[in-house]
Amino acid sequence: MKLYFSPPSPYSRKVRIVASLLGLDDRIELVATDTNNPADIVRWKNPLGKIPTLESDDGTCVYDSAVIVAFLDDLAGGGRVIPKERDARFAALTLEALADGLTDANLLQVYENRMRPENERSAGWVSYQREKVDRALAALEAAPPPAVSDAAQAHVGAIALASALGYLDLRFEGAWRAGHPRLVAWLEAFAAAVPAFAATKA
Template sequence: MLVLRAAAPSPFARKVRIAAAVLELDDRIEISAADTGDPDDLLRKQNPLGKVPALILESGEVLYDSAVIVEYLDALAGGGQIIPADPATRFRSLTQQALADGIMDAAVLLRYESLWREPDERSEKWIVYQGDKISRALAAFEAAPPEELSDIGTIALACALGYLDLRFEGAWRADHPRLVAWLDLFSDATPSFEATRFRG
């Protein structure tokens, strides 16, 4: 049995869980809750960065981060399933994943800024810097919403938008109607998107 160290609110862990479900591998993965803030959690030994997700293989080897894990899962499922084999399609999908992961990275950093710093210690310059990354990435996706609904680029995008809904009250929706419509299509086509939604 594979073991996925994950935190329920993490959009990166959600990406792996959705990928596993799309690949029909979720019954081969045990989800093990991890606390990234707890120095006694074994996560810091499993992944020296102390970050989720981390996938523990049956051999004991540990894979991280989410992009590596989903590539492993795709290979385990036979390859070319959520990461296309055709080079043109493959690199478009991987680039979309990188852009969506960038949204998640910036959004998580914004979350940490408000969670870990007192109001008078927060950097407005840093907040604007991260927010601008998100704005530019959303504008790029809004201009050309993905046509696919089940590759790694679109799974990552759905998780990024889901995280913005979770942590920033869906403020992105007002200015991105095409992405809103796209996310509705993705959600309808991908039951695991709703099943992995964090409610806390």
């Protein structure tokens, strides 16, 4: 299999952590991509030109990160990072959706400043995205997910959250940490329990 990815991408990191936890990383070739390059192969593998995109052994391409994670979990027998039990499954998937939304809002801020000329940037748009981030972090600080003390406990929601917080550290200099001590402690426990988190740092 081939994973079209970029090392700083939090969605790529999520998939890479999952692959490691499932023991599938040695079956996946990492193919670095440049989504801004119109000639990059990822645009032929995924019409949206987005990462990550997984190309399976039979040439079928799977995207986006949530679908790739489900594909890999199924490939590994199911119930490994996406719980089978109903309540646990939907709790994990809901946390994944919140973490992915947190990442979306952060990426949109980065892209607004990176992709638009300064005179075309919208301070209101950036503020709107930052408010989403603030609300998500406040909700997670008020009720952090259960601590991950063993890699076997790391479900897709926890993996997505760790990847989202890692992206905040990467692009926003860890400013989130000062006001969210419980979430910082959660991430430190996750990092200690899941070596793949450090191994996938950009």
